[in-house]
Amino acid sequence: MSRNSAFPPSAGDFLLASKRCEITVLQQLLQMGQLVGRVSQLIHVLQRERGTVNIYLCSQGALFGERLAGRTQDVEQAELAVQRQLAQLDAATAPLASASRLFSRIACALHNLTALPALRRQVRQQQVSQPAAMDTFNNIIHSLLALVFEAADACVEPAMTRALIAMFSFMQGKELAGQERAIGAAGFAAMQFSEASHQQLLMLIEGQERCFHTFSEFADEQSLAQWRRIQQQDDREFERLRRIACTQLQLSDRADTSLRWFEITSARIDLMKQIEDRLEEALMASCRHSLAEARRSLEVDYVGYVPQQARESYAVFVATPLGEASPLMGDGINPRLGRSMMELIQQQSQRLQVLSEELATARATLHERKQIERAKGLLIRHRGLTEEEAHRLLLKMAMNQNKRLIEIANAMLAVADILPATGDTP
Amino acid sequence: MSRNSAFPPSAGDFLLASKRCEITVLQQLLQMGQLVGRVSQLIHVLQRERGTVNIYLCSQGALFGERLAGRTQDVEQAELAVQRQLAQLDAATAPLASASRLFSRIACALHNLTALPALRRQVRQQQVSQPAAMDTFNNIIHSLLALVFEAADACVEPAMTRALIAMFSFMQGKELAGQERAIGAAGFAAMQFSEASHQQLLMLIEGQERCFHTFSEFADEQSLAQWRRIQQQDDREFERLRRIACTQLQLSDRADTSLRWFEITSARIDLMKQIEDRLEEALMASCRHSLAEARRSLEVDYVGYVPQQARESYAVFVATPLGEASPLMGDGINPRLGRSMMELIQQQSQRLQVLSEELATARATLHERKQIERAKGLLIRHRGLTEEEAHRLLLKMAMNQNKRLIEIANAMLAVADILPATGDTP
Numbered sequence: 001m002s003r004n005s006a007f008p009p010s011a012g013d014f015l016l017a018s019k020r021c022e023i024t025v026l027q028q029l030l031q032m033g034q035l036v037g038r039v040s041q042l043i044h045v046l047q048r049e050r051g052t053v054n055i056y057l058c059s060q061g062a063l064f065g066e067r068l069a070g071r072t073q074d075v076e077q078a079e080l081a082v083q084r085q086l087a088q089l090d091a092a093t094a095p096l097a098s099a100s101r102l103f104s105r106i107a108c109a110l111h112n113l114t115a116l117p118a119l120r121r122q123v124r125q126q127q128v129s130q131p132a133a134m135d136t137f138n139n140i141i142h143s144l145l146a147l148v149f150e151a152a153d154a155c156v157e158p159a160m161t162r163a164l165i166a167m168f169s170f171m172q173g174k175e176l177a178g179q180e181r182a183i184g185a186a187g188f189a190a191m192q193f194s195e196a197s198h199q200q201l202l203m204l205i206e207g208q209e210r211c212f213h214t215f216s217e218f219a220d221e222q223s224l225a226q227w228r229r230i231q232q233q234d235d236r237e238f239e240r241l242r243r244i245a246c247t248q249l250q251l252s253d254r255a256d257t258s259l260r261w262f263e264i265t266s267a268r269i270d271l272m273k274q275i276e277d278r279l280e281e282a283l284m285a286s287c288r289h290s291l292a293e294a295r296r297s298l299e300v301d302y303v304g305y306v307p308q309q310a311r312e313s314y315a316v317f318v319a320t321p322l323g324e325a326s327p328l329m330g331d332g333i334n335p336r337l338g339r340s341m342m343e344l345i346q347q348q349s350q351r352l353q354v355l356s357e358e359l360a361t362a363r364a365t366l367h368e369r370k371q372i373e374r375a376k377g378l379l380i381r382h383r384g385l386t387e388e389e390a391h392r393l394l395l396k397m398a399m400n401q402n403k404r405l406i407e408i409a410n411a412m413l414a415v416a417d418i419l420p421a422t423g424d425t426p
Numbered sequence: 427m428s429r430n431s432a433f434p435p436s437a438g439d440f441l442l443a444s445k446r447c448e449i450t451v452l453q454q455l456l457q458m459g460q461l462v463g464r465v466s467q468l469i470h471v472l473q474r475e476r477g478t479v480n481i482y483l484c485s486q487g488a489l490f491g492e493r494l495a496g497r498t499q500d501v502e503q504a505e506l507a508v509q510r511q512l513a514q515l516d517a518a519t520a521p522l523a524s525a526s527r528l529f530s531r532i533a534c535a536l537h538n539l540t541a542l543p544a545l546r547r548q549v550r551q552q553q554v555s556q557p558a559a560m561d562t563f564n565n566i567i568h569s570l571l572a573l574v575f576e577a578a579d580a581c582v583e584p585a586m587t588r589a590l591i592a593m594f595s596f597m598q599g600k601e602l603a604g605q606e607r608a609i610g611a612a613g614f615a616a617m618q619f620s621e622a623s624h625q626q627l628l629m630l631i632e633g634q635e636r637c638f639h640t641f642s643e644f645a646d647e648q649s650l651a652q653w654r655r656i657q658q659q660d661d662r663e664f665e666r667l668r669r670i671a672c673t674q675l676q677l678s679d680r681a682d683t684s685l686r687w688f689e690i691t692s693a694r695i696d697l698m699k700q701i702e703d704r705l706e707e708a709l710m711a712s713c714r715h716s717l718a719e720a721r722r723s724l725e726v727d728y729v730g731y732v733p734q735q736a737r738e739s740y741a742v743f744v745a746t747p748l749g750e751a752s753p754l755m756g757d758g759i760n761p762r763l764g765r766s767m768m769e770l771i772q773q774q775s776q777r778l779q780v781l782s783e784e785l786a787t788a789r790a791t792l793h794e795r796k797q798i799e800r801a802k803g804l805l806i807r808h809r810g811l812t813e814e815e816a817h818r819l820l821l822k823m824a825m826n827q828n829k830r831l832i833e834i835a836n837a838m839l840a841v842a843d844i845l846p847a848t849g850d851t852p
Contacts, residue, residue: 008509011537018529025526083434100451101778103444108771111437345534352527357800360793367786374783 015345018352019298026291029160032151033287035085036164037280040171042078043144044273047178048266049075050137053123054182055262057130058189063259072120079113086110105150109143116140134182141175153366157290158358163283165365166218170279173211174272180204181265184245188258191251201246203392214365220282223275230271238264301344368406375409441771444778445724452717455586458577459713461511462590463706466597468504469570470699473604474692475501476563479549480608481688483556484615489685498546505539512536531576535569542566560608567601579792583716584784589709591791592644596705599637600698606630607691610671614684617677627672629818640791646708649701656697664690727770794832801835 049071056064086106119136122128148171152164183200187193193201216224241261244251251257372394379390398408475497482490512532545562548554574597578590609626613619619627642650667687670677677683798820805816824834 007513008506009512009536011533011540014512014529014533014536018526018533021526021529080434086435086440087433100444100447101782103440103447104771104775104778107437107440107444108775110435110440111767111771114437341537345530345537349530349534352530356527 011341011345015341015348016298018348019294023291023294023298025156026287026294029155029157030284030287030291031085031088032155033160033164033280033283035082035089036148036151036167036283038078038082038085039144039148040167040276040280042075042082043141043171043175044276045071045074045078046137046141046144047175047269050134050141050178051181051185051262051266053133053137054130054185055189055258057123057126057128057133058186058258061126068120068124075116099154102147102150102154105143105147109140109147112140112143130186138179141178145172145175149366149369153370156359157287158355158362159286159290160283161359161362161366162218163220163279163286165362166215166220166223167276167279167283169211169214169218170272170276173208173215174269174276176204176207176211177265177269177272180208181262181269184241184265185258185262187245188241188251188261193245193249193251195249198246199392200388201242203388203395205242205246206395218362218365219279220286223278223282226278227275230275233271235264238268301347368409371413372405372409375412378412437767437771441767441774442724444774445720449717449720449724451582452713452720455581455583456710456713456717457511457514458580459586459590459706459709461508461515462574462577462593462709464504464508464511465570465574466593466699466702466706468501468508469567469597469601470702471497471500471504472563472567472570473601473695476560476567476604477607477611477688477692479559479563480556480611481615481684483549483552483554483559484612484684487552494546494550501542525580528573528576528580531569531573535566535573538566538569556612564605567604571598571601575792575795579796582785583713584781584788585712585716586709587785587788587792588644589646589705589712591788592641592646592649593702593705593709595637595640595644596698596702599634599641600695600702602630602633602637603691603695603698606634607688607695610667610691611684611688613671614667614677614687619671619675619677621675624672625818626814627668629814629821631668631672632821644788644791645705646712649704649708652704653701656701659697661690664694727773794835797839798831798835801838804838 049068052064052067052071056068115136119128119133123133145168148164148168152161152168155161155164180201183197183204187197212227216227219227237260241257241264245261375394376387376390379385379393380387383390385393394405394408394412397403398405401408475494478490478493478497482494541562545554545559549559571594574590574594578587578594581587581590606627609623609630613623638653642653645653663686667683667690671687801820802813802816805811805819806813809816811819820831820834820838823829824831827834
């Protein structure tokens with residue numbers, strides 16, 4: 001405000017600034033959307049590398065050795081695209097109120113990614129166990145998903161928040177599908193599944209259903225229609241192998257079932273990536289639409305004449321040298337069609353109010369997820385459980401009491417103060 | 427990120443950026459706190475001018491004519507201080523996600539303030555009715571309070587959010603006390619109170635209690651202790667006059683009771699301003715403390731050596747010319763005491779998580795207030811009520827059903843879709 005406005009600042013100056021802030025925020029969200037798209041791609045190729053490594057290690061190096069280099073190359077390429085996008089996160093994004101959380105998530109993801117080169121050397125020399133290798137991949141993907149969740153949480157535009165929730169939920173479901181593929185492939189290769197694997201697989205299937213349910217609540221029509229088409233294709237062979245993996249202990253099938261399982265589940269995951277790409281398109285389209293609308297409104301409703309460059313970015317707006325004649329008339333506003341300043345102010349204020357209410361509605365879902373994560377965190381800290389055990393305990397309590405997961409989580413958080421600590425400070 | 431970091435960006439770069447964003451946000455909040463302090467002062471002198479105008483108009487110009495000029499001067503001075511603070515809201519504040527709402531509120535307040543010079547001319551010529559003059563003042567003060575609410579809503583630091591909620595609630599209670607003073611003074615001057623005035627006064631008293639209750643939930647210890655001391659001083663004469671104003675229709679008291687009422691209530695409101703000043707101090711102290719703590723942590727925990735100016739502002743951080751040697755070692759971080767990068771990342775991530783949970787708790791109160799405002803808005807739009815009527819209807823429904831105001835508001839919002847519209851689009 002300080003460098004291009006006359007003193008004292010007028011209502012028109014701030015009305016204009018309000019509109020321009022909207023545009024700035026949308027520009028930031030556009031960057032965020034691009035980052036989420038790159039991360040989606042990186043996760044996809046990481047899942048493929050994980051799957052390949054899985055088969056390679058399970059077959060004691062007999063299978064897929066020739067594919068390892070290609071998978072690595074794909075990941076490195078996707079990593080580079082993410083890094084380029086990260087390098088573009090500039091001062092405009094930084095002052096976002098939630099940028100510190102987002103940046104902290106990025107730091108964590110980048111740090112986890114640094115473990116890959118060493119892991120790959122160990123894989124080639126078969127000096128790492130299959131579960132340990134899976135853990136490292138899972139960990140990296142988990143931190144990348146956390147980054148996408150944070151982007152959804154940082155979003156302040158309702159349509160984009162909905163699109164980001166749809167995308168995040170779908171990505172999470174796809175990751176659970178990837179883990180199902182890995183556990184299934186290992187079990188079919190060893191021709192046996194343990195009780196623990198059965199439990200894990202059932203949880204992964206249930207988790208996928210939950211994720212895709214949230215996705216279908218928030219997704220755009222087209223993505224949803226495509227997803228339904230894909231689901232109808234899910235064939236009998238997949239369901240049969242799923243049933244075997246979830247129920248049998250010793251397998252009588254031929255050993256190459258493992259490859260067949262891997263093939264089928266990989267095709268399924270590749271189809272999922274197509275949905276994800278469409279979701280990304282919808283996300284970006286929604287953002288570009290809002291941005292175009294906000295710019296149009298700024299031009300048509302607010303200002304009779306503003307130089308092109310000033311319309312482009314807020315940065316230019318605030319950097320106009322002191323004393324340079326403002327192109328705006330009178331109060332900084334040139335109301336068209338005889339609308340009064342008060343009408344314009346009320347219109348803007350009501351619009352922002354409606355947006356804020358829509359946002360609150362969309363965010364309720366994010367809030368539920370956070371509460372569940374917090375309840376899990378409590379169990380991890382106070383009962384010394386792993387994340388998976390905590391999740392399973394919550395699910396079990398919910399099933400036994402015939403309640404929703406969020407209800408159990410809320411009940412647990414309500415009594416958090418009286419839970420005894422086993423580890424460090426809560 | 428783009429201009430001072432090596433490519434590819436590292437985990438350390440983003441961990442540092444995360445910490446620096448926290449500092450930037452706190453600097454923005456410091457500015458916001460200063461603005462709230464100036465607005466508190468402006469509201470206080472507006473309340474005094476309103477009280478003086480009230481007595482002047484009720485006495486047909488016989489009383490307080492000599493005070494008008496002084497009151498006007500005080501307001502103009504406070505307005506100038508607010509304007510100076512507004513002119514300092516610069517690019518650093520603008521990209522705050524909620525800045526568009528804040529700016530829209532500022533536009534509305536500034537616009538309403540422009541009505542004052544014309545009103546004052548009408549007052550001097552006694553060409554405006556006492557209720558109409560009160561309406562203009564109430565309207566201005568209402569829009570200034572909305573600005574403070576928006577500042578609390580934009581705040582992302584839990585301790586400051588609590589301090590801002592305490593301050594906003596107290597300011598609102600004080601404004602209701604000011605309205606009680608005005609209605610009482612008019613009634614005592616006319617030696618009669620209507621049934622409608624009784625209703626209004628009871629609502630204002632009840633409203634004050636509610637506001638001061640919220641204040642006492644969120645205020646710091648010292649402000650609360652001082653407020654309790656003041657409440658014990660509230661003397662019998664005030665309570666006796668309050669009772670008369672709320673229950674009697676025709677008064678037998680002497681006509682100068684009006685001035686006595688004005689004197690007592692003004693003294694009470696001046697004492698409230700002292701609490702408000704203390705709340706403002708607590709707000710700023712809390713912000714400065716968090717800022718000092720974040721800077722200390724950046725310096726001690728994160729970086730071994732960063733030039734002074736780079737520590738001062740994020741703007742400098744991002745503007746460091748490309749290629750200039752980074753003073754940071756290795757990964758951009760110089761972990762002291764042998765702490766690993768992962769420990770630092772986890773520490774930062776956990777800290778942000780705790781802050782985010784504390785914030786969510788504090789914001790529940792803001793959310794309740796918003797829901798009540800939304801329910802009122804529904805009644806205004808769908809039933810054609812004034813804001814006061816809407817508020818009274820909600821209160822009555824709550825009393826009849828022995829429920830809290832927020833429960834009635836939530837119930838009303840839940841059935842919003844089936845309410846018929848009387849006016850424009852909802």
